[in-house]
Amino acid sequence: MSDPADRDSDGLVARALAAAQRRHAEMLPLLERWVRQNSFSDAIANVNAMGALLHEGFALDGLSVERIPGEGVGDHLVWRTPAWDRAPDARQMLIGHHDTVFPPGTFEVWEPKGDILRGPGVLDMKGGLVVIRTALAALADVGALTALPLAVVSVGDEEIGSRHSSAFVQGLARGAKAALVFEAGRADDVIITQRKGTGRVTVHATGKAAHAGNHHAEGVNAIWALARFVDRVQRLTDYDAGLTVNVGLIEGGSTANTVPAQASCTIDFRYLSAEAGQVAVHGFEAAAAEIGADTGAGIEVVGGIRRLPLQRTEASLALYRAYAAAARGAGLGDGECPLIGGGSDANTVSAVGVPAIDGLGPRGRGFHTHDEYIEISSLALRVEALVRYLLADAEA
Template sequence: EGRPVIEEHLRDAREALVFEAGRAGDAIITRRKGTGTVTATATGRAAHAGNGHPEGVNAIWALACFVDLAQQLTSYDEGCTLNVGRFTGGQVANTVPDRAEALVDLRFTSLAQGQRLIDALGAAAREAERRVPGARVQLGGGLSRAPLERTPASERLRQRYGAAARAEGLGDGEAPLLGGGSDACTTSALGIASIDGLGPRGKGFHTLDEQIEAATLVPRAAALVRLLAAGDAAR
């Protein structure tokens, strides 16, 4: 995680160029969703599923109630998503489980929206406890990366880089809002004008088939040199 290093060394920077893999058409990334991770842990009371069922408090049931409510917070229209990517609990079929855990991924377009999701997850945990008397659902974690948001300063930077990219035969369009976070989210949160996706074109991200287009290495490097040289000339 590079966030502490970035916050220590780039706090006084004016602009940030981030070299995540380039997108189709060399689209320049100016917006990314923020990210968060929440761990939900449900606890209940173990009991024999045959002889002691009434004395048990099923933690998996409580956590399932929470998951159902959490998943309903996704809104494609508002640009926020929640994904329960892992769910574990219990040990054997004939024991009422006393513990279960879920891992929740959050994506949001603004810090305010991200905080609303955190608050809504808290309400979902309380409702799950109400539905399964005796159970507790506790949340850990929270927001991880702020969104990369387009600003007037980052738009000016995009236009300057775009001119350098065009001069090297590259595209200069703007990418749509992306769901994945990057270091550009961290620099943007520090108030630094930031653009992203300036590395060589790639595809298959986060898969065994991930690759770059080698032919774009030199034009991308040349565009960077042209941008930096133009900045030196302006000063």
């Protein structure tokens, strides 16, 4: 495949890449400001302070901004170009999030060492937001941004399942041509085309309290009932079918000499298809009914499917190939990532039929840990890949 610049008689791609190179020096100072602003999902004021920094950073010619107030979560931001309204059939979305998993005071470093930059959110995913911003700034510099039918979305609740933002993101996405998600870049720059669906349920067991010595037979042990439930639902895991069930939290009881009246657990489950997700939910409900009837405890299942799978389709494969060509042109790897177990907002937009790819942020490792880092050099490469992709797609 020829380089897009070779087909561009006006040299627009070359000029945009030169503009991006001039913007390189802005990236680390901008990223430092964003990383030093704590934005733990549950610290809503912090998430909104981070949103204010994004509002400032994305103040570019050709972008209008809208703030979507969060309900019990941080606010969300949407930027649109004028062409978004003029060319609905060619719309594309660039998606990120500005919340992180680190509570205030738990991981607050900015530690560059050579090509490695360690810090909270550098990979997941403030680095990806810097990539989007720098690429769009370069396109604005050469007058190309306004003609591209783009919407940029950054949500404030992705790390807690996009429980509030998913409805408006899906509403914005319906009918779009493509969505590119700038979550953490993987080793060898592989591009994500598949993610499992995710779900979560909380299970409450209600028994009957009694003195463990004098009136044991009169009690109904909620912990025992829940233990039987846990054993039953863990057995729903089927690795060959891609279904995993994990009881990750459990609590109950009050004292050792009291038959416990209350117990609860929280379950995370992952699956390959919407049908498999429903199979898991029905399995939880059936186990609750049967074990409740056998033990006399009431067992209530609350929750269910959170994100449907990001499934690999012909349309998403075409999107992958188009972006991969731009990645190769920038000197990045272009391979396809194996199935990913974790969900993202790529799942969110895929659920309404929008082709989506993911993992387009800077290369790094350790997200959700205190070892989170990026390779600094990959920032500029990801910017170049996005510029190349957007301009090549505009010409296609």
